[in-house]
Each structure stands twice: as structure tokens, then as C-alpha cells.
Amino acid sequence: xxxxxxxxxxxxxxxxxxxxxxxxxxxxxxxxxxxxxxxxxxxxxxxxxxxxxxxxxxxxxxxxxxxxxxxxxxxxxxxxxxxxxxxxxxxxxxxxxxxxxxxxxxxxxxxxxxxxxxxxxxxxxxxxxxxxxxxxxxxxxxxxxxxxxxxxxxxxxxxxxxxxxxxxxxxxxxxxxxxxxxxxxxxxxxxxxxxxxxxxxxxxxxxxxxxxxxxxxxxxxxxxxxxxxxxxxxxxxxxxxxxxxxxxxxxxxxxxxxxxxxxxxxxxxxxxxxxxxxxxxxxxxxxxxxxxxxxxxxxxxxxxxxxxxxxxxxxxxxxxxxxxxxxxxxxxxxxxxxxxxxxxxxxxxxxxxxxxxxxxxxxxxxxxxxxxxxxxxxxxxxxxxxxx
Numbered sequence: 305x306x307x308x309x310x311x312x313x314x315x316x317x318x319x320x321x322x323x324x325x326x327x328x329x330x331x332x333x334x335x336x337x338x339x340x341x342x343x344x345x346x347x348x349x350x351x352x353x354x355x356x357x358x359x360x361x362x363x364x365x366x367x368x369x370x371x372x373x374x375x376x377x378x379x380x381x382x383x384x385x386x387x388x389x390x391x392x393x394x395x396x397x398x399x400x401x402x403x404x405x406x407x408x409x410x411x412x413x414x415x416x417x418x419x420x421x422x423x424x425x426x427x428x429x430x431x432x433x434x435x436x437x438x439x440x441x442x443x444x445x446x447x448x449x450x451x452x453x454x455x456x457x458x459x460x461x462x463x464x465x466x467x468x469x470x471x472x473x474x475x476x477x478x479x480x481x482x483x484x485x486x487x488x489x490x491x492x493x494x495x496x497x498x499x500x501x502x503x504x505x506x507x508x509x510x511x512x513x514x515x516x517x518x519x520x521x522x523x524x525x526x527x528x529x530x531x532x533x534x535x536x537x538x539x540x541x542x543x544x545x546x547x548x549x550x551x552x553x554x555x556x557x558x559x560x561x562x563x564x565x566x567x568x569x570x571x572x573x574x575x576x577x578x579x580x581x582x583x584x585x586x587x588x589x590x591x592x593x594x595x596x597x598x599x600x601x602x603x604x605x606x607x608x609x610x611x612x613x614x615x616x617x618x619x620x621x622x623x624x625x626x627x628x629x630x631x632x633x634x635x636x637x638x639x640x641x642x643x644x645x646x647x648x649x650x651x652x653x654x655x656x657x658x659x660x661x662x663x664x665x666x667x668x669x670x671x672x673x674x675x676x677x678x679x680x681x682x683x684x685x686x687x688x689x690x691x692x
Contacts, residue, residue, distance in 0.1 A: 356657035359648035361612050362599075366640050369592035369633055371626055372536070372583040377519030379568065379578045381510035385484045387412060389500035393479065400507070402492045406483045412507055413494055415479040427469040434462040487511040490576070510576060515568045516549065519582050520561035526551065534585040535566045544569055546582075587626075593634040599646045600624070600632065610652050612643040612660075619654040 393415040400412050441458035444450040491508035500506060517537070521529060529548060537544040546566045555562050566582060568574060600622070601608045607624050610617040622637030638644070645652065652658075 356615060356659035357617075357648060357651050358659045358661050359617075359645045359652070360661050361643050361658075362595075362646045364593055364595070364638050364640055364642040364644060366591045366593050369587075369589045369594055370585060371587040371628055372585055373525070373628075374581055374583050375519050375521060376579055376581050377517045377564075377566070379515055379574055379576050379580060380518050381487070381490075381512060381576050382514045382516045382567070383485050383487065383511040384490075385487070385507075385509040386505055387481055387507035387509065388503050388505055389415065389481075390478045390502060391415060391500070392502055393500055395494055395496055395498050395500050395506075397496055398492065398494050400489045400492065402489050404489045406487060406489060406509060408483055408486050410483045412481045412483055412489075412509070415481070415500055427465065427471075431462070431465045431469045434458070434465040438462045481506070483509050485509060485511050512576065513570050515570075515574055515576065517546065517566040517568055517580055517582060519564045519566060520556065520559060521551070521564050522561060523555070525584070526562060528586050529564055529584055536583045536585075537568070537580045538583075539571075539573060539580060542571075542573070544571055544574070548584075593638055593640070594631050595634060595638075595644070596646065597627070597630045597632055599644055599649065601649055609638065610645040610649060612645065612658060615658050615660075617645060617652045617654065617656045617658055 395413060396416055397414045398412075399414070400406060406412065438455075438458040438461075441450055441455045445452065445455045487509045488511075489507060490510050491505065494500065494506040517535075519535075529551060531548050531550055533548040535546045535548060537546065546568045549565045549567050552563045552565070564584075574580075595609075599609055601610070601619075606621060608619050608621045611620045612618075620637055623635040625633035625635045627633065645658070647661075
């Protein structure tokens with residue numbers, strides 16, 4: 305009996321497994337014969353019809369508008385001593401090297417002085433003789449041996465000899481050339497044994513702590529750039545602020561440009577000879593609406609923007625003013641708080657449905673319009689000669 309029951313249970317299990325296998329094969333065959341349909345991807349047109357045209361918007365704000373124009377110039381020292389010889393003499397010693405720091409009054413080079421020393425000795429003796437003659441003449445005049453005219457002649461001769469002695473001292477002093485300013489030796493074009501010709505440049509000393517930028521400008525800027533105009537310079541991630549000292553009234557005959565001289569603040573990173581880009585502040589106004597050029601739609605001579613009204617685009621004509629870089633000043637047609645389309649303008653028409661991609665962009669504040677209008681009168685920025 306027990307054996308019969310075991311056989312009966314075994315057959316039931318076998319039939320169950322056979323049924324499961326057959327069902328699985330049937331399910332697979334059904335899926336193959338009747339595959340599940342893929343979900344249908346909606347077209348771009350359908351999405352736009354349902355949600356609208358994708359755009360990004362921004363909120364109009366007002367702020368400070370700075371119109372700047374950019375020109376290139378070169379750094380120079382405002383205090384420079386060009387050392388030339390007054391006498392034609394042989395150079396005995398050169399006491400400095402290029403790049404060496406010197407103090408005002410420090411000897412730089414020494415010229416041959418044999419002749420000047422001899423002249424000084426002769427003139428000193430002549431003065432002593434003239435002084436003795438003048439004293440003798442005064443005594444004789446008091447004793448009645450000489451006239452007043454003879455005393456006056458002796459005095460005039462003494463004064464003449466004293467003047468010659470002073471000139472000789474000055475000439476001898478010129479054989480030792482000294483620094484007139486605190487600074488650095490920028491040029492050394494003199495060697496012992498050479499003959500120093502009058503007017504020939506021997507040394508150049510400049511003060512690197514007193515620098516200026518010399519920037520050529522076209523004549524069209526003369527009415528807007530004047531002494532006191534602010535100028536910003538960018539150098540290795542830093543901004544240096546200076547002001548115009550003067551604008552030369554005469555144009556360079558070779559270029560026709562007028563040089564603006566801008567005082568620079570002390571900065572160890574600035575060296576004479578370096579080229580810099582100066583951004584001249586031409587105009588500053590408050591409460592100005594300025595927007596990037598991508599916001600505007602140009603239609604002939606007219607400019608327009610698309611305002612956001614609910615989920616619709618509304619075309620609004622605007623009047624624009626000056627521009628610099630990729631930013632335009634808005635004179636009329638917009639007010640702070642208006643929401644305008646800034647991306648996707650080219651796909652819109654008046655009344656089009658909008659699909660705002662980034663709602664947070666509605667509250668984004670535009671950056672101040674301070675980027676310079678690119679104008680260049682010099683080649684690209686670069687360093688001059690290395691500075692020790």
C-alpha cells in the first residue's frame with residue numbers, strides 16, 4: 305500500500321514538471337509570434353505643439369553702464385637719466401653694470417682728467433695772484449699812489465679769474481659722472497679706454513618705482529580722453545588702475561597718433577618696455593539696462609526682443625544705444641522686472657508658445673556692462689627686454 309502511494313506521488317510530480325515546461329515553451333513561442341509593440345516616440349513637432357518652443361529667459365535689471373575703449377601701449381619710466389659726456393675724453397673707469405641699482409649722487413663712470421686738473425691748478429694760482437694785486441692796489445690808493453680806476457681794474461681782474469676758477473672746478477667735476485636719480489642702470493654703452501664723444505649716450509638710469517604707460521590714441525578720442533581719465537590695465541590676472549597725466553598735443557609724424565601718458569601705481573610685476581592693454585573709461589552712467597546681443601532680434605534698422613507673458617512670446621520693439629563687446633544699452637522699450645527670452649530667439653514668432661527650460665534663469669541678474677570695446681593701436685601684448 306505504501307509502495308503504491310509513493311509511485312502515485314512520483315507520477316504526479318513528473319506530470320507537474322512536464323506541464324510547467326510545456327507552459328514555458330508555449331509562452332516563449334507566443335512572445336516570438338506576437339512581440340510586444342515598442343512605445344511610440346513622439347515627434348519634435350508633437351512635443352512643441354504640446355509644450356511649446358524651448359527657450360531660456362532672464363529678468364531685466366538696471367545697473368551701472370561703463371563704456372570703455374581698449375588701446376595698447378608700452379610701459380616707460382617717468383624718471384630717466386640719459387648719461388652723455390660733456391667732454392671729449394678717454395673713459396678711465398665704468399663703475400656700474402646693467403641692472404645694478406644706484407643712488408642719486410653715486411659715481412657711474414670716470415673720465416680722464418689730467419688736462420682739467422692742470423687747468424684748475426693754473427686758474428687757482430691766477431686767482432691768488434689777482435687777489436694779491438687787488439689788495440696792493442687798495443693800499444696804494446689809500447696812500448695816493450693809484451687812482452680809483454686802477455683799483456676798479458684790479459677788482460674786475462680778480463672777479464674774472466675767480467669765474468675762470470669756478471668754471472675749471474665745474475669742468476673737472478664733469479669728469480666724474482654721477483647718478484641724478486635713484487634707480488637701475490638700464491643701458492651701459494661705455495667701456496674703459498673708449499673715447500667719450502660729447503652727446504653720445506653712455507649710460508641710462510631709470511627709476512622703476514615711477515612708471516607710466518605711453519599709449520597712442522587716434523584723434524577721434526582726444527575729446528573724450530583727458531587728464532584724469534580712468535584707465536584699467538590687466539596684467540597676469542591682476543588689475544592696475546591708473547589715470548591719464550597728459551595727452552601730447554602733437555601727433556607722431558610717423559603714425560599720426562597722439563600719445564596719452566598714464567601714471568601707473570607701483571607694482572613689482574610691471575617693468576619698463578612691457579606692452580599693456582589699457583581700458584579707457586569713456587563714459588559711466590547709472591540706472592542703465594544692458595543686455596547681451598543674443599537677446600535682440602534685428603529687423604532692418606529696428607531692434608526688438610521677445611517678452612515672456614505667461615507661456616507666450618510677445619514681440620516688443622526696443623531702442624538701443626551704445627554697445628561694447630557683446631552687450632547693448634537699452635534706451636527704451638524695457639523696464640526692470642520684465643522677463644525676456646535670451647536663448648531660442650531665432651525660433652520664435654509673436655504669440656508662440658514657450659517651453660521654459662530653466663525656470664531659475666528668470667531670476668538671474670545680468671553682469672555689469674563693463675567689458676571693453678576692443679580697439680587696438682598696438683600689436684598683441686608681450687614683454688620687452690628682461691629686467692634684472
